Amino acid sequence: MDITIDQDRCIGAGQCALIAPAVFDQRDEDGLAVLLTDRPGSDQHTAVREAAESCPLSAISVREDPEPAA
Template sequence: MKVTIDQDRCVGSGQCVLTAEAVFDQRDEDGIVVLLNATPPAELAAEVRHAAEMCPAAAITVEE
């Protein structure tokens, strides 16, 4: 699994952090997503997919 983010699309809702905090974080100054792990382990795959689905701006891309 490979995860990419588009910070330009991010609206700072924080759904990704709530869903997969080991993979995503937010910048303190504006809440924009920060990718902590572009290749998360298999045990986090379901959480990462869910985070991508929950993102209101579709700023997260997951490649299997």
């Protein structure tokens, strides 16, 4: 899972930091979202997806890792 935040779209609503505080935080100076890690452990994936879906301006993008070939 790769995560990116479009800083031009982020308005600092803070839903991401509330939903997935191990992955997202907010800058002190303007409240915009920042990543604490862009490759979270699998235990954080559900929260990251929920945080991305909750972002009011869709500033968070999540790219899932491809499934390994069998």
